[in-house]
Amino acid sequence: xxxxxxxxxxxxxxxxxxxxxxxxxxxxxxxxxxxxxxxxxxxxxxxxxxxxxxxxxxxxxxxxxxxxxxxxxxxxxxxxxxxxxxxxxxxxxxxxxxxxxxxxxxxxxxxxxxxxxxxxxxxxxxxxxxxxxxxxxxxxxxxxxxxxxxxxxxxxxxxxxxxxxxxxxxxxxxxxxxxxxxxxxxxxxxxxxxxxxxxxxxxxxxxxxxxxxxxxxxxxxxxxxxxxxxxxxxxxxxxxxxxxxxxxxxxxxxxxxxxxxxxxxxxxxxx
Numbered sequence: 402x403x404x405x406x407x408x409x410x411x412x413x414x415x416x417x418x419x420x421x422x423x424x425x426x427x428x429x430x431x432x433x434x435x436x437x438x439x440x441x442x443x444x445x446x447x448x449x450x451x452x453x454x455x456x457x458x459x460x461x462x463x464x465x466x467x468x469x470x471x472x473x474x475x476x477x478x479x480x481x482x483x484x485x486x487x488x489x490x491x492x493x494x495x496x497x498x499x500x501x502x503x504x505x506x507x508x509x510x511x512x513x514x515x516x517x518x519x520x521x522x523x524x525x526x527x528x529x530x531x532x533x534x535x536x537x538x539x540x541x542x543x544x545x546x547x548x549x550x551x552x553x554x555x556x557x558x559x560x561x562x563x564x565x566x567x568x569x570x571x572x573x574x575x576x577x578x579x580x581x582x583x584x585x586x587x588x589x590x591x592x593x594x595x596x597x598x599x600x601x602x603x604x605x606x607x608x609x610x611x612x613x614x615x616x617x618x619x620x621x622x623x624x625x626x627x628x629x630x631x632x633x634x635x636x637x638x639x640x641x642x643x644x645x646x647x648x649x650x651x652x653x654x655x656x657x658x659x660x661x662x663x664x665x666x667x668x669x670x671x672x
Contacts, residue, residue: 404418404480404482404489404491409484410486413484413485413486414484414485415482415483415484416483416484416485416551416555417482417483417548417551418480418481418482418483419480419481419542419543419548420476420477420479420480420481420543421476421479421481421523421540421541421542421543422521422522422523422541422542422543423476424518424521424523424541425476425541426472426473426476429468429469429472429473430469432465432468432469433465433466433468433469436461436462436465437462437465440458440459440461440462443458444458471494474494475492475493475494478491478492478493478494478497479491479492479541480492481539481542481548483548483551483552483555484555485504485555485558485559486503486504486559487501487502487503487504488501488502488504488507488528488552489501490537490539500537502528502530502537503530504552504555504556504559504560505556505559505560506530506531507528507529507530507552507556508529508530508531509528509529510526510527510528510529510549510552510553511526511527511528511529511549512524512525512526512527512542512545512546512548512549513525513527513545514545514546522543522544523541523542523543523544523545524542524545524546525538525539525540525541525542525545526538526539526542526545526548526549527539528552641669641670644669645666645669645670648662648665648666648669649662
């Protein structure tokens with residue numbers, strides 16, 4: 402009996418599903434064979450018994466056969482399913498029982514095998530989850546070590562958001578405001594750092610405008626030729642002083658290197 406696909410959620414996929422190990426049917430089969438052998442032995446040894454005894458023995462064999470059929474049906478009804486979102490366990494023929502454990506809540510998976518179970522390839526799983534349910538036992542699991550590895554791998558994928566995982570990616574602390582795990586929006590882009598570039602001062606504020614872009618050396622040069630050496634007018638001296646101050650500010654801000662600053666200063670002073 403496969404797990405119905407209509408019970409799967411959107412985007413949910415089945416990674417593994419298995420019935421209990423066939424070893425759980427060994428005891429019911431042996432009991433049925435013993436009952437059948439006993440009935441045959443009574444008929445052979447007491448052949449002169451009344452016909453009613455034969456009918457009674459046939460009834461006992463039929464009851465044993467029905468009991469064996471019920472055990473087989475119960476074995477078929479027990480199903481362990483592992484998807485990319487949860488672990489599902491179904492059991493029962495007339496009365497159905499189901500348990501589901503989301504992968505995000507699983508904290509530990511343990512398997513247990515005796516020597517005989519190791520030979521037969523069966524064992525028990527114990528899944529510990531967060532919440533009131535605590536530990537959930539799953540007996541008679543085929544290849545419990547492989548099932549344990551599969552569940553741990555699916556839990557890792559569900560928590561890390563890998564392809565095939567059903568859970569969101571973990572939240573990594575970056576010092577900014579935390580984002581919701583289910584928020585599909587991408588993080589806001591980082592603003593590009595602003596840099597100072599030389600430009601003409603505004604007559605009202607006297608502040609350098611802040612713009613982005615590479616340094617423009619041509620804009621840093623004076624608009625006209627420098628005055629020849631000698632007593633310069635007061636206005637030209639003030640303009641040269643202001644240009645030297647701007648050049649120092651650019652050097653202190655890290656826009657100009659020491660070599661560039663020294664070359665531009667020499668050029669302004671006419672050296």
